[in-house]
Amino acid sequence: MSRAPRADRRSPEAPVANAAFGRQPAPPRPVRPLAAPARTLHMVGNAHLDPVWLWPWQEGYQEARATFWSAIHRMDEYPDFVFTCDQVVLLSWVEESDPELFERIRRRVAEGRWQMVGGWWVEPDCNLPMGESFVRQGLYGQRYLKEKLGVIATVGMNADPFGHNGMLPQILRGQGMDSYCFLRPGPHENSLDATAFWWESPDGSRVLGYRIPFEYCSAPGDVAGQADKALGTLDRDLGDVMVFYGVGNHGGGPTRANIDSIHRYDRMGTFGAMTMSSPRRYFDELAARLGADGLEDLPVWRTDLQLHAAGCYSAHSGIKLWQRRAQAAVLNAERWAAVGALAFGLDYPREDLGRAWKQILFNQFHDVLPGSAIEPAYEDARDQLGEAVAISKRIITRTHNVIARQVEIPLEDGTQPVLVFNPHPWRVVTAVELQYGSQPQGIHVVDGDGGLVLSQRVQSVATTNDQGRHATVLEADVPPLGFRLYRLRPGAAPWGAVRTGRPPGVLRASETVLENDLLRVEVDPGTGWLTSLLDKRSGVDLLAGAAGPHTQVCQDPTDTWGHHVVSYAWPGDEMRTVRVLLRESGPLRARLRVEREWGRSTMVEELVLGHADDYLEVQVTIDWREQAHLLKMRFPVGITDPTATYEIPFGSTTRPVDAGEHPGQSWVDVTGEVQGRRAGLAVVNDAKHGYDVSPASAEASASIGITALRSPVYSWHDPRALDPDGIYSFQDQGIQRFRYRLVPHDGDWRTAGLSRRAAELGSPVRAMLESFHPGPLPDRQSYASDGGGAVMVTAVKGSEDVPDGAAADLVVRAVETTGSPTRARIELPLVGRVVEADLGPSQIRTFRLPADGGPMVEVDLVEWPLAETPAAPADVLPLAPAVEGVESTGPTPDDSDAPNPAELEARDAEGRDGS
Known part of the structure; x- marks a missing residue:
């Protein structure tokens, strides 16, 4: 029997369920359930983009353009979407390659939906560059933002670097930033428990710190996992939190799926309220919610933020040396360029110096300078840093010849x-x-x-x-x-x-003794290392009773970053001494050559003592042919109850004597007692950054260790296992050269002038x-003198703000180096002035002296006049000018x-x- 056709029985359209999947209504959103947690998750859309890492910078250049177009298109599609951007170099690339995109970004910045944070040229390694480099990151970054976009960053951000030196709060405040976002070290890597806290420099400068919970980037789909893990990581007492999302590392940024899922979970109330936000909005709302008293009650952190990836302090010796060399060269060039402009009427080469600095700053990126990028990245880095050095040498040579x-x-x-x-x-x-x-x-x-x-x-x-x-x-x-x-x-x-x-002092030299009126150095002909370092001024032998090797070679199975490593103070083989030769012996200096070998590798140390030197200089040449091995140079001392002090950018910090691998600038000092008398020994060097200070043991005395080199596979990241039959390229193969000085002192490193040395x-x-x-x-x-005391002038340069056709003004930056308040006297014959100023412990002050003789202005680290009158104004006095x-x-x-x-x-x- 046939049936008549059935009428259409489809159900009428029903409301969409309040569920995590399926079609969702568009905003405005329904009211959240009352059961939703009473908190707000500030969802920070970003695209952490490594301009160079597992890819060359040319690939990062293209990816910046693609990522920023994606962010602009998401703004067109989602009226509430906010994008957070840092690393000014990426904007500069877009400006020069895609003017249409740059104009779209500029309009979104003016609208407030494209938020600039960080204010630095790149996210650099935050331990290894010198202090002036951190100043220039903000000088060039903030000035670019102001000139091109009409804004500056007020929130600092270095999401991915592996540690953060303790002077950064003062530097950030000096660049107009009052807060700081970072990821590492995580809660498992140091004793900081808080997610939000005050981070304070030795001078008392503070920024409001925020440790990003879990991660700074996310998968391209649903954000539930990102939110879950972030909530599981953060400090529960904080309440409202920031959660960062968006595809990152190789760029990409927030996706439609990311944004749609935020809208769903906000409506569902799963995690509480979820709102498109930015770090600036979060910090402002946190301050309003806590009030002045609540903010004051946040915990205070008063030292470095360490440690993560300790192998990065020593990976790829080449990039460390190239960076040191380039930074020194451009600072030198700035000084002579200022002399040339102000005393000899030369044009100040601001554009050339800026180009040199930007090459240096770019190669301080946190996967280049730490040694964790692919091998071709270092060919580019060598060339770019070579350009910076070449620019500097041309400026220096020109000025010197004009003077001469x-x-x-x-x-x-x-x-x-x-x-x-x-x-x-x-x-x-x-x-x-x-x-x-x-x-x-x-x-x-x-x-x-x-x-x-x-x-x-x-x-x-x-x-x-x-x-x-x-x-x-x-x-x-x-x-x-x-x-x-x-x-x-x-x-x-x-x-x-x-x-x-x-x-001329008495200088004696043999194959076992170097001696002048200040020091006596005795060398063991079997090991080639010191058995005595007698400081004749105090009568203390720094090596009295010292025991232990000078060189330690061991296998190093750790990855390029040194993940999970807390110490490289491992037992190892001593290199075999094959020859000791007295190369020079004259009235001015003596030179003793010590040759060693291990496996296929050799090391030469030439010990140099001048007739009136109060230090021993050692010039090192290593020809390294080992793979997956480590060379630690160790300096045993006869010091008991030692205290370890490390140089950090613009300052110093004390760290435990625990054999831990720590980052440092150019020197490490150990101070304590030798046979009941106060004494200390510092090791100053021109190329290395990975150190330890190890306590005495049954086998060896207390010692300073320098990780001279490691030879892991390029950009090998644990937990990936290396294929036993694979073909890999290893770091630090071939010849490298560096120098160090052993500086004994009377027990107070502050009197030894280590940063000047x-x-x-x-x-x-x-x-x-x-x-x-x-x-x-x-x-x-x-042309300029800081007097050689506790206050050190670190920059003498031409000003950045100069009217067309006007001569450069003189900018001088001074830093207190001993941790104690003092008064500085800076003589500037170049402009016929003396600046006298009080500096607090570890304080940085910058002065601008007009070329036309106008009144001096104190400026911040971006070279803009200070917003507030300093508590201790500087005095300016006349001085006989240098001959022009x-x-x-x-x-x-x-x-x-x-x-x-x-x-x-x-x-x-x-x-x-x-x-």
Whole structure:
């Protein structure tokens, strides 16, 4: 039997269920259930983008554009969506490659939906760059944001770096930021329990810190897992929290699925209220909710935020050395550029210096400088940092030649004038090596007044048939940020010549002893290392009773980052000493060469002691051929009850003597007692950052350790296992060179001038051969001096804000280095001024002195006038200005035709033959 067709019996449209899946209604949202938790999750949409890591920077360049277009499109689709962005370099890439996108971003910034945080050029490693680099991250980042977008970042953010030095709060506040977001270290990696807290620098500066719970990025789909894990990680007492979401690392940002799920869970009330937000909104609402008293009750953290990925302090020795070299070079170039502009009328090369700095800042990114990127990334880094050094050298060489041609150098046949330039704003007395030619009878050295200067012949770097090429080392005494004239005169010094400079001390040297009037160093010919380091000033032998190896080689199975490592103070083999050779022994210095080997690798240490040095310098060359091995250089001491102090950017910090691997800048100090007397030993170096200070054990004395190198596979991340049959590239293969100095002191490292010693080691004085000519300048000149005390001038530069056509103003930055309040006196002959100012413990102050002689202005770290009058205003006093240059002071015809020593010798020979 057939049936008639049935009528349409579809159910009428019913409301969509309040569920996590299926079609969802669009906002406005229904009221949440009363059962929803009484809290708000501020959902921070971001796209953490590593511009270089497992990919080259060129790929990051493209991904920034793709990610930012995605964020703009999500804003078009979701009226409540807010995007949070940091790392200014990404914006600069977009500006130069996609003007349409940049204009869209600019409009969204003005609307308030594109939020800028961080304010720095990149998210750098936050331990290894020097203090001035952290200043420049904000100088270039904040100024770019202000110029291009009309805003600055008021919230600092370094989501991904592996640790954060304790001076950052003062630096952030000086750049206009009052709060700070970060992820690492996590709750399992240090004793900080709070999610929100006050982070305080030694000077008392504070920022409101927030440790991002769980992660800074998320999967591309539902955010429930992100919210669950974040809520499981955070401090429960906090109430409202920030949860970061969005596809990251290789960029991507928030997806439609992310945003739709936030809307669903907000309506369901699963986690409480969920709102599209930003760090700035969160911090403002937190302050309003807690009130002044509640904010004051938050816990206070007063030291570094460490530690995570301890292997990154030593991974890839090359990038560490290149960075140190580039930072020193550009700071040197800034100083001489300021001298050239203000004293000699040169254009201040602001654009060139900015380009150099941006290459340096980019390569401080937290997967480049820590050594955790792929191998090709370091080819780019080498080239980019090489560009920064090349720019700096051109600026320095130009300025030095402009100065040199205006120094009064009277004609003296047969001599070779030499100018020595000191880049540091304090007096430097140091040995200077100089290559020269056309002096077949050898030379002696005099200063501008004709006084004999201590020198000795050394091996030339040239190995040719040209018998005229020689080398000397002379002791130069150069005024602060200035120059001094010397001359090479032919032949040995005349009998009875009047000496100048430091009186020559007694210097004895053999294959087992180096000794001057201040130090006595004894070397074990079997190990090649010290058995005694006697400080004659105090009578304390720093190595009395010390025992333990100087070199330790061990297998290192840890990944590139050193995940899960807390210490590299592992037992290891000593390298075998194969030769000890006395290479130099003269009146100025002695040099003892120690050669070692292990496996296929070699290490040479040349121990150098000057006639009046209060330190022992060691010049190291390593040819490393081991894979997945580690070399720790150890310095056993006879010190009991030791205290360990590490240099950090712009300051210092005390850490436990527990053999833990810690980051540091250029020096580590151990102070305690030696046979009942206070004493200490510091190790200062120019290339390394991974240290430990180990306590005494049954087998060895207390010691300082430097992780000289590690050789893991490039960018190998635990828990991935390496294939036993795989082909991999290992770090730190081949030759590397660095230097360190052993500095004994009387038990107070503050009296040893360690940061200045480090600066001199990393940025030596420069000597240049010159010609004869008249000129207005004297034979020595200083342009800036900080007096060499507790306050150290770290920057002398031209100002960033200068009207078109105007000369650069002078910007000077000073830092208190000992942790105690003091009064500074900064003499600036360059502008005819003296600045006197009080500085608190570890305080940073920056002064701008107009080129036209106008009133001095104290500025922040972005070089904008301080918003508030400082509690301790600085005084400005007049000072006799340095002699300025003139339009032209070329050589006379006789000066330019002066005979050289070889010609004079030939004339003398002709005369003898003719007679």
